[in-house]
Amino acid sequence: MNRMVIETSVRQAGNDPIFRIAEAAKNRIATVGKDNVINSTLGALMDDNGNLVTFDSVYSVFRNLKDSEIASYAGIPGTPTFLNNVIDACFKSHRPKGYIRSIATPGGTGAIRHAIANYTEIGDKVLISDWHWEPYETIADENHRSVTTFKLFNENGNFNMNSYKSKMLELLNVQKRVLSIINSPAHNPTGYCLSDDEWREIVLFYTKTAKAHPEWRIILECDIAYIDFTGKNDESRRFMELLSDMPENVLVLYAYSASKAYTMYGLRNGAIICVAPNEEIADEFVSTCSYSNRGTWSNGTHGAMSTLAKITDDKKLKKTFENEQRKYKIILQQRAAAFVNAAKEINLQICHYVDGFFITIPCQKPKMVSEELMKMNFFIVELKNGLRFAPCAVSEEQCKKAPALIKKAMDSIEINA
């Protein structure tokens, strides 16, 4: 066989599975009409008619930018105002103590890429949870790393501290440095949120471990893609303050995405933010991640940065934006509650859901169940060990109906097995 790419770059053909199922849903809608289809595939906020939600408060600012502000380069690390304001947008009233810096990236993906490429060695294993967003594996693989997993849930459906700690120690012993990614609040795909007490225990574990082994490096990246659609006010950011004042060999990073928070998915805007234990490590972060920008995508979407900067700079704009965001957060929370309650009524088991765009239904043979559901005009993303339902994309009414359909499909698979 004739091959031009290097051996490690040989990939399977075919579309991303999520986009593929989304395509199938779109085609079905064209045939039977959208009222007859539950399309629970893409991770974007949709209104009850299945149209993408776009915040007027965001796009009115974007459209008011001059052409030259959209057209010109933003500078390698990002525009100064964006870099400053994205830190506020990330932490709000729960700013941690430490040396905080930011570098613009294309969405949260770019922030994950920079963390893996710079804070782990080639060949290292990155620690993520067993239930996880699959592209973590792709990003690690693309950068000649791989992932290994801890069990996200214990027998009570809460964070499995033992599994996390033992995996961390196992890896630290071998690699001497470990990057672990924790996707909380509103974990994708389960909707789990670590409690403040769970975070306190993690902080204690880091501190103790790091002090006992000053030669080790512990790097945590918090993936907070969905944070603005969680909780009632800012309480889902309290954990950020807990992750303060770390020993000198612990670094906390945040993958901040403007995709969901600002309905800016297609504008590719986000940041990697560090909370460093000292200035030297903060400066190192800036040099390293700026260089990574230059050596990967050069710079980011200028107009998207300016829009975020302007909204966060102006009290009135910010208020209007936050109100619009809150309105949809409440809609999302009502939809999710409808699903969770309906599931409870019929005893459909789901992973511990707290908040966010996705709910996970653990099941055997997810591919078969998903195919069975497609026959009922219900499109859902299959995971390795379950199904991912997306209340972000489905009306409250359909969220109520969905659990019964899922149960029916699961039962029919079992009967036929």
Place this chain on the structure above:
Amino acid sequence: MNRMVIETSVRQAGNDPIFRIAEAAKNRIATVGKDNVINSTLGALMDDNGNLVTFDSVYSVFRNLKDSEIASYAGIPGTPTFLNNVIDACFKSHRPKGYIRSIATPGGTGAIRHAIANYTEIGDKVLISDWHWEPYETIADENHRSVTTFKLFNENGNFNMNSYKSKMLELLNVQKRVLSIINSPAHNPTGYCLSDDEWREIVLFYTKTAKAHPEWRIILECDIAYIDFTGKNDESRRFMELLSDMPENVLVLYAYSASKAYTMYGLRNGAIICVAPNEEIADEFVSTCSYSNRGTWSNGTHGAMSTLAKITDDKKLKKTFENEQRKYKIILQQRAAAFVNAAKEINLQICHYVDGFFITIPCQKPKMVSEELMKMNFFIVELKNGLRFAPCAVSEEQCKKAPALIKKAMDSIEINA
């Protein structure tokens, strides 16, 4: 010293030198007024008043997009219409023979990144010319590769075929696969364009070498960032047809950037395009580069893709766009001619300039000359062995004056030496 990044990610602090000099120019303009400053730093097309040129034909289409088209994801490889039309935008009337595919990338930088990451092994050397765009080194380094150079010019100021061939063979013997990047037409920083005859000789060399060593892999990436500002009509694309019908172990890639052609620098839009010798290698290209998208920046700027797609889809829009582009191409060519003629009059030696955004003046101690010029309110980018003048950013009148100032600065350095 306490360090958190891996050893290969330790970088020097400090801004990109080009952006740093541009900043200094901006500050000087604020003090002495823009009529008194020659700002020849950034590689973007400016009008005679020093304002960024933005094409109305581009931004009127962009602003007519629905919010949802800007806000939504474009899909991992890019939108289907963009992927189709960017091939036409790249080749126009000089489409090569071969299996052609495209994948969206953030500007040309992303296309360079994907070529290096997938078509060279870790540790490999990428072949570029001695005069070159410095970020090639950064991109290679960021991906754990490095660069090595051939001499761009022979003693007549034309393409140094001997140097290129011998370096290619030297690398092929060691690595068995070589990616070489040729930035033509309108080479950055010299403005050199390979002639059709030079391309013919390269094609012959590839064919002969590839056939003699079927186990070798020859990959060429043409960086054509400035192609739409060269020549009179489409003749600068004739070489693309020459790069047709290659042996099975030769792959031709194009780094297409919409930054300059569409005045879309800050929208981060471009593509990597392959002209593969067979379908298998074309399919491999699509799988590999899609995977690289997912594992690096996920997807591209949707609104920018839609804008390019709409302009290239509509005859009338396309005509208006091409007329606007041509208007500025002619302005650029007049400015460059003014500089080149003035340089000739006073015997200021420059590299063989044909077309494009930049002209190179080879010189000793470029940093000192550049600093001397700053005292005269003239800001120019220092290279390792010369200065980069940017007619794209400087009025015709100032282009006429610039060579004498450069000569004066060079002479004063020599006198003081």
